[in-house]
Amino acid sequence: MKDFLIIGAGITGAFIARELAKYDVDTVVIEKESDVGNHATLANSALVHSGHDPEANTLKAKLCVEGNAMYPDLAETLEFPLLKSGGLLLAGDDERKALMDKYRNALDNNVPSVRWFERAALLEREPGLASRVAAGLDLPTTMVTFPWEVAIAAMENAIDNGVAFHKNTEVTRIDQESEGFAVHTDRGVFRAEYVINAAGAFAERIAAMAEEEPPFRITPRRGEYMVLDRRNEGLIKHALYPVPSEKGKGVLITPQTHGEILLGPTNTAQESLEAVPTTKQGMERIKTGAGSLLEKIPYEETIRTFAGVRASSSHEDFYIQPSKADERFIHVGGIDSPGLTAAPAIAAYVVDTFIRPRRPLDSNPHFNPKRKTKPLYKTLDDVDKNARFKADGRYGRIICKCERITEGDVVDHIGRTLGATSVKGVKKRARAGSGLCQGGYCEGEIIKVLAREHGTSPLDIDYYEQGTPIFLKETKVKP
Amino acid sequence: MKHFDIAVIGGGAGGLAAAEKADRLGMDVVLLEREPFLGGILNQCIHHGFGLHHYKEELTGPEYAMRAIDDIERSGVTIKTDTTALDYKKLGGRFTIRYTNAEEGERTIEANAVILTSGSYERTAGGIRLPGERPKGVHTAGKAQRYLNIEGYMVGRKVFILGSGDIGLIMARRLTLEGAEVKGVAEIKPHPGGLTRNVVQCLHDFDIPLYLSHTVTDVRGDENLEGITIAEVDDAMQVKEATEKHFEVDTLLLSVGLIPDIATLGDVHYAIDPRTNGAIVDQTYQTTQDGLFAAGNALHIHDLVDFVTEESLRAALQAAAYVKGEVPPREKQVDVVTGETISYALPQRLNGDYLDKSVTFSLRSRHAYEKGTFLIKQRGETIERFKRRFINPAEMEHLVVEGGRIARGSGVEIILEGSS
Numbered sequence: 001m002k003d004f005l006i007i008g009a010g011i012t013g014a015f016i017a018r019e020l021a022k023y024d025v026d027t028v029v030i031e032k033e034s035d036v037g038n039h040a041t042l043a044n045s046a047l048v049h050s051g052h053d054p055e056a057n058t059l060k061a062k063l064c065v066e067g068n069a070m071y072p073d074l075a076e077t078l079e080f081p082l083l084k085s086g087g088l089l090l091a092g093d094d095e096r097k098a099l100m101d102k103y104r105n106a107l108d109n110n111v112p113s114v115r116w117f118e119r120a121a122l123l124e125r126e127p128g129l130a131s132r133v134a135a136g137l138d139l140p141t142t143m144v145t146f147p148w149e150v151a152i153a154a155m156e157n158a159i160d161n162g163v164a165f166h167k168n169t170e171v172t173r174i175d176q177e178s179e180g181f182a183v184h185t186d187r188g189v190f191r192a193e194y195v196i197n198a199a200g201a202f203a204e205r206i207a208a209m210a211e212e213e214p215p216f217r218i219t220p221r222r223g224e225y226m227v228l229d230r231r232n233e234g235l236i237k238h239a240l241y242p243v244p245s246e247k248g249k250g251v252l253i254t255p256q257t258h259g260e261i262l263l264g265p266t267n268t269a270q271e272s273l274e275a276v277p278t279t280k281q282g283m284e285r286i287k288t289g290a291g292s293l294l295e296k297i298p299y300e301e302t303i304r305t306f307a308g309v310r311a312s313s314s315h316e317d318f319y320i321q322p323s324k325a326d327e328r329f330i331h332v333g334g335i336d337s338p339g340l341t342a343a344p345a346i347a348a349y350v351v352d353t354f355i356r357p358r359r360p361l362d363s364n365p366h367f368n369p370k371r372k373t374k375p376l377y378k379t380l381d382d383v384d385k386n387a388r389f390k391a392d393g394r395y396g397r398i399i400c401k402c403e404r405i406t407e408g409d410v411v412d413h414i415g416r417t418l419g420a421t422s423v424k425g426v427k428k429r430a431r432a433g434s435g436l437c438q439g440g441y442c443e444g445e446i447i448k449v450l451a452r453e454h455g456t457s458p459l460d461i462d463y464y465e466q467g468t469p470i471f472l473k474e475t476k477v478k479p
Numbered sequence: 480m481k482h483f484d485i486a487v488i489g490g491g492a493g494g495l496a497a498a499e500k501a502d503r504l505g506m507d508v509v510l511l512e513r514e515p516f517l518g519g520i521l522n523q524c525i526h527h528g529f530g531l532h533h534y535k536e537e538l539t540g541p542e543y544a545m546r547a548i549d550d551i552e553r554s555g556v557t558i559k560t561d562t563t564a565l566d567y568k569k570l571g572g573r574f575t576i577r578y579t580n581a582e583e584g585e586r587t588i589e590a591n592a593v594i595l596t597s598g599s600y601e602r603t604a605g606g607i608r609l610p611g612e613r614p615k616g617v618h619t620a621g622k623a624q625r626y627l628n629i630e631g632y633m634v635g636r637k638v639f640i641l642g643s644g645d646i647g648l649i650m651a652r653r654l655t656l657e658g659a660e661v662k663g664v665a666e667i668k669p670h671p672g673g674l675t676r677n678v679v680q681c682l683h684d685f686d687i688p689l690y691l692s693h694t695v696t697d698v699r700g701d702e703n704l705e706g707i708t709i710a711e712v713d714d715a716m717q718v719k720e721a722t723e724k725h726f727e728v729d730t731l732l733l734s735v736g737l738i739p740d741i742a743t744l745g746d747v748h749y750a751i752d753p754r755t756n757g758a759i760v761d762q763t764y765q766t767t768q769d770g771l772f773a774a775g776n777a778l779h780i781h782d783l784v785d786f787v788t789e790e791s792l793r794a795a796l797q798a799a800a801y802v803k804g805e806v807p808p809r810e811k812q813v814d815v816v817t818g819e820t821i822s823y824a825l826p827q828r829l830n831g832d833y834l835d836k837s838v839t840f841s842l843r844s845r846h847a848y849e850k851g852t853f854l855i856k857q858r859g860e861t862i863e864r865f866k867r868r869f870i871n872p873a874e875m876e877h878l879v880v881e882g883g884r885i886a887r888g889s890g891v892e893i894i895l896e897g898s899s
Contacts, residue, residue: 227605231742274701277611280718304605306613382585389584397581398563401513402742407581436742437600440622441513444630458632463615465702470615475657476631 002026002164005183005192007171007206009033010041011147012335013198014154015347021161022369023351023361028190029155029163030183032170032202034465035425036418037151040200040339042428043225043276043308045252046262047239048143049338050087052106052114053249058317059349061109064338066345068141074344078153079373080146081257087142087239088122090293093134095243102243103137113140126236130295142239146257147340148428154344156417157371161364165418166190168466171199174209176326181210194328194355201273201311203333211325216333217314220273222307223265224282229303229436233259240293249337251289253297258431260303263290276307303436310336320346322354330354374412376430378404399449400442402435410446414453421454423447424464447471483509483557484802485795486576486590488564491519492784493596493775493791495547500795501594502554506802509557509588511564511578517551518544519598520621521784523628526649528676532785543784566745567593574747574770592770592798595758596791599737599776601646607735609641611697616704620646620734624653633657635730639707640664641695645673645782647734652681661685662726665693665709667716670847672734674782674873695731696723704729737780739773747771754823755779761830762838763797763806764790772798779825779841782875786841793839807832811887818894820845822872831887838885840878840893844870848897853878856892857885870897 004020006013009031020027033039048071054060075082091099099116106114115138122129122136159165166187173184180193199206207214228235233255242250248267256262266282266289283305290297313319313334323329330350335342355361377388377395388408389395395408413420413429420426426433426446433439433446447470451458462468487498490512498510516522521529524540531537534546551558562580569575574593579585601619609617618634624646626632638659640647643666651661664682669692671678682689690709696718697708711722739757749766750759757778758766764774774794775787800806811831817824824842844851848870855863855878862885865878878893885891 226608275612277697278608279610280608280696283608283610302605302608303603305608385585393581393584396579396584397561398513398565398579401563404565406579436738437740438603438605440601440603440619443622444626458630465615468615468702470618470634471626471630471632472635473633474631475627475633 001179002028002190002192004028004194004196005030005181005190006196006198007183008198008200008202009036009151009155009165009167010039010198010200011037011151011154011340011343012200012332012346013196014151014158015343016196016198016332016350017158017163018154019347019351021158021163022364022367024364025361027158027163028192029158029165030169030171030185030190031165031167034168034422034462035428036155037148039274040308040311041147041151043306044147044223044337044340045254045265046144046147046256047252047254047340048082048145049341050106050111050114050139050141051109051338052089052102052111052137052139053244054109054338055316056105056108059320060317060338060342063318063342063345063349065109065111067338067342068143070344071143071145071341075145077369078150078157078371080149080153083144083255083257085142085144085238085255087139087241088117088126089137089139089241089243090122090129090133091135091243092132092292096135098243098245099135099137106137106139111139111141114138126238126240128236128295130291130293132292144239144254144257145340150340152418152429153371157369159417160371161367171206171209174206176210180328194330194359196330196332196350198332200335201309203311203331207323207331207333210329211323215321215324215331216319218273218334219312219314220270221310221312221336222268222270222276223310224278224286224307225262225264225305226283226286226299226302227304228261228263228298228301230259232261232298232301235261236294242289242293251286253290253293258434263297265308273309276309278305278307282307303438312336318342318346320350327358374416376409377406399445400432400435402437403431405430405432407449410449411453414450421450422462422464423450423470426450443470480575481588483507483588483590485592485594485798486511486574486588487594487596489513489519489595489597489777490517490558490560491596491598491775492521492544492547492787493598493777494519494594495551496788496791497594497596497774497795497798498556499547499551499554500792501799502556504796504799506799508555509559509590510551511562512558512560513563515561517548517558517560523621523625524649525628526653529784532783533788547788567747568745569747569768572770591802592772594794594798595741595771595773595777596775597740597777599780600740601733602736602738604733607733609695609698609733611707612700614698614700614702614704616700616729617698617731617733620644620650620732623732624650627653627657633659635659635728637662637728638730638732639726639728640732640734642666642734642736643671643673643678643689644734644736645677647732648673648677648681650732650734651687652685655685655687661687662728663688663690665690665695667692667694667712670872672873675871694718698731704731707731737776739777739779741773741777752823752827755825759827760825761809761828762826762833762836763801763830764794764826765797765801770801779823782873786875786877790841806830813885813887814890816890816892817842818892820895820897821893824893829885829891834885834887835882837882838880840880842876842878842893844872844876844895844897846897847871849899851895851897854894854896855880856894858889870895
């Protein structure tokens, strides 16, 4: 019998797990995917928003501004990348009224240091802006992070502080019992006093297992993106936002923590909770949108396109409420934008508002907030490099040429708390395969290292999810 | 810091030829190769058809590589395999190159000249903005070729191939021979991207359909690839309605182009030609950075390895001349421009004070012609003409202009007058 069971190890579930790890309780996280942060956390704008956008007096506004303020400390404590880029919300002459509305909204939301800029002041900061841009808002607290690394960091820190984690475990049924809940999965039954539904796009399905009428409906929205390779680092310094319109929040242009430039998203309603195709029309829409912000964009240097599903819900706001059927079942649903920003604040809000008032928690005297990472070899100075190389020659051998990732680095990312078990798991953690050739050179090497480190055959190494091996069959007789 | 006359980056066909040639010319040469073995992509090209021009006999890729490897092992070239060049700096007219390997860790060497023969990488799904889902099962064709021929693993059972580049065509046959079902090859252009002999020997002979003017419009599958859709495109490459065909496949191979792999040069800058994605060079294969030479697929994409070898030999000859101080400084540049019907030509510039030596132009036609004439012009006057038959965008042409024919004073224009 656990005290707390969290369903879903996206950014929200991971931060709730870490929040609970601060207390002397027994927590387990179950995740149906093969890795942390696999859906919305994997495919979004990577932005830590200032909080200018959500309507005033909503949970989104409150938790976004709070979450934003938490990120700088979290980035240091958990050692994840954070780019303090600042943001500019850009408007054409015909959009001045909408820009003014956003300015007032930002002030209502207590977004720090918001300023109104005319074109000249904007051009001083971003010389390449499109000619139609007439005015804008300076949003200096806007930051960019590396979303799935944040989720992995929070989850690793939770695990290091005693939280149990089960991946590849899908919830099939939830029974209410006198002392709590029996959560049935394809890997057995878990019992816990409290259940927290942080299942992202699947939160409605989970809710339906706990109560007759789910209190919210998930209305998935797909956002497509385009990534320009890292040769474009410096193309822009700030995250560039258009003024939101009837049609949605529009296409953003964002500098990424590793030097790439992200363009997107589109915003398409769909039935599927998981389908993430990119489309020709989507790419055209991105170009139209991005072109209204920035004059020259080298689309020919596109390295990757992708799409993600936002777990929007029938409520405009986040739906964070205990179940009407049982207060010990807490829904954290409808976590769409600004979910990444708000996640650490959501975690504190859930625990402080819905758990501690009814179930006092003792603090965990052994809680260590820090996650120690082993920095990539290429980031070390010569002395440290030399020391690490002397201890293990594999740091001298480059596996991913584009991103300069050594065999030693890959081994480290396989061996860490939430180590990589798949090719994409290595890519998510060490960025091997994220460069110009997109794994063309290194994928085979990574499969070999994964097989060796996990003591298995290359035939058993998955691309990502279980049952997705890249090598289907051996063709040569091996000694 | 160890000093060399010439550092050659990449030990495939180009690097092997360049390093051995430079050694024979009395240069002190170092060759850096990323893989544990020399030979580069030739090692995975186990089919035949190599060497007809250079060795005057038909060889497989590994056989071709072995000849070059045998030669280099008898030479005085310092060879470092399993070694990756990290970055380059230029100080006082010399290059310093930082490299790393598991034996030495990070080290720096110095060289008077650098020859880039680092080959190319494959254009990826992201690079062509392939629409649809991103399941497991979409691979570049060369990567799948390596898995099959070197590592010994099949990546799929039911295969479709996008792009009719040579690697895609070769893989269509290779996978068929290994028991896979290759359901077709789609090419967005109205003509095949690879050599005619490969279309015949790899597709026609195996009854594999080639869909010209078709592209992939959808990729389906959640975790594993389940199927793809192709559709016909018009002259403007726009998809025509109601031309979709669906294929159930577990593998989609992409043979959609190669890109010179020269993106990791660090602080050493040089101009790039957007038509080739490689460096702009003069007739010595010198980039706009003095002392930095490029040849083979690192310079522009070749269809025959023989031409890679021969170009690299020419580049090595010039790099050695440069080190010996025999190449005059580039004070007077002559620009080379091409007519409409030529997609690109190398060199893009000529050193005006070095025109007493012959110039080899490498170029590709934009269209296929039964026959045609290439004209080299200066000030509107034709100074040289070359007749060719069966001109094809997939097949590179070479035009050698003897020393003294091109004048120092004005730009050179290359024109192709073709007829079908």
